[in-house]
Amino acid sequence: MKTFNNKIFIGFFVVIILGALIVSSKLSHSKKDVLTIGVLQTISHPALDAARDGAISRLKELLGDNVCIITQNAEGSAMTAQNIAASFHNNKQISAVVTIATLATQAMAKIEKEKPIIYCAVTDPKSLGLVHDKTNACGITDAVDINQLVERIKMLLPAAKNIALLFNPAEANSVSFVKDMDTILQPLDIKSLHVGVNNECEVSSAATIAFEKADAVVIPTDNTIASVMSVVAKAALKNNKPLFICDDFLFTNGVFGCTGSVNYHEAGRQAADLIMDIVNHKKTPATILAVGPAPKKMIVSQKMACALNIKIADTLKNDIEIRE
Template sequence: MRCSALALFAALSVSSSAMAADVSVAVTAIVEHPALDAVRDGVKEALEAAGYKDGENLKFTYESAQGNPGTAAQIARQFIGEAPNVIVAISTPSAQAVVSSTRDIPVVFSAVTDPVGAELVTSLETPGGNVTGISDMSPVVEHVALIQEILPEAKTIGFLYNPGEANSVSLLAALKAAGEPAGISVIESTASRTAEVQNAARALVGRADVIYVPTDNTIISALEAALVVADESDLPLITADTDSVERGALAALGFNYHQVGVETGEVVARILKGEAPGSIPVEIASGSNLVVNKSAAAKMGVELPEAVLARANQVIE
């Protein structure tokens, strides 16, 4: 009887060892909202397509910093102590926290607008070191053109952002540069925390013809607070985040963030298969989608042009 028990224990031990993960990928994001969650899910999907399945030959862990940069730094230290094969950092704050904490573990960032400006890499073409990733630099010139098409009388854009997010600061500069030739000025309104978003939006009422929300994690995670102001004030709100349109934004021209995650996961798989991260050029996410919301337009007192509706990838009624 005792021999049988020992044999069973040995068999279970062998089975458990066989099921142990061959590689480990740790993923972190600054906050949970639909776009960043879609990136995470896309990463996991791409890894499975490449032959790495969570619970079989892959240990896939995820931590959110819940919007707190201090927590992002703690997560970075935790992950580094666990020594995964690759760390995936979604969003600029999380990427900065991880990249500043390790020079050894491969890091793949995602949903980072300006990797050079955020000091994650010195060059997109030859990042070097242990870091590479996918940038989601917004097509700001196209955003200005879209605003002009929907709101031809608009002369002032209210830019709602967190000045502590490096990606938003880069996008502010890009928006000002894109608006100047079109005779459009930019008015800034800031919110450093989600609790400040509604007041920041109210500060634009009567001063801006349209609110523009970039891919700013603080604002996007509290978008409903800004939408209350937009609806009450007949102040159109347009974003760079397509997932925000279903939540009540008027329109967005931006990336499919699940696809951004898939592209990120493909880079992670290349590293797991032996490529050095520093030899993989940073890529700009491919493609962009136009999504519009007809009911939101009605609430904000806007009639969407037929040309915009006709070319939209998705029209929310």
């Protein structure tokens, strides 16, 4: 009887050990299957928030509970962006990083040479040195069709001779935009006036100068200006001048036109899809490089057109979206 009891005890003990090993194996496998993604955002404003939310929601759709997302925001500080990038680089659990806008992308690309970097809301990745055959970065650009923008301005404002470009010269995306605008405007006998700001506090006075000296003001996809767009819109109303922007998330009272901008939420979702292609070894960043945005119509405010006494030609109405 004692031997029989010992056999029962040993058998029961073996079952417990085997059960524990199976559970441990499942937990270990589950933990291993969790994909950790870092998200580094340049600053908070509607467009970039939409890109972030789009990326996160898509990753959760695709992976459910098997994704861990670490989100950090530099809030416009280059030093903070660099510190966050360093922490993501040193975190061995992170498999890939989503960077939102140029500052975040620059900071991450400077330190990370192996983990995939998938950028979003970057206007000119080539100027950042990210487009080459050995790159570990790829993503979705928000480059504006500047030729179309200038063409629309000419049709809406045929008498315009001076266009002010309001931007932060420290933002590479804005500098690229301004350079292209200058090239296109020069042969058209339209002068471009550069009005730069270094921070949000300078926007109000700079906007006043821009509207006083120009027939219209154009703002690129500039994160500094975007953070205080309402200030610029008020200046447009006060000076009774047309304001053109490149981000329909910022389309508000005082803005006359918005060139065919990017759906930033969808761009974020596209970035998440690129992550899956890369981590599943279907593609590499070097084979993806930069994906351009889908074309969109220019948006024009009917209210501002009436206030500014701007007539929208019938020939243009099929090519633009008119909002009340």
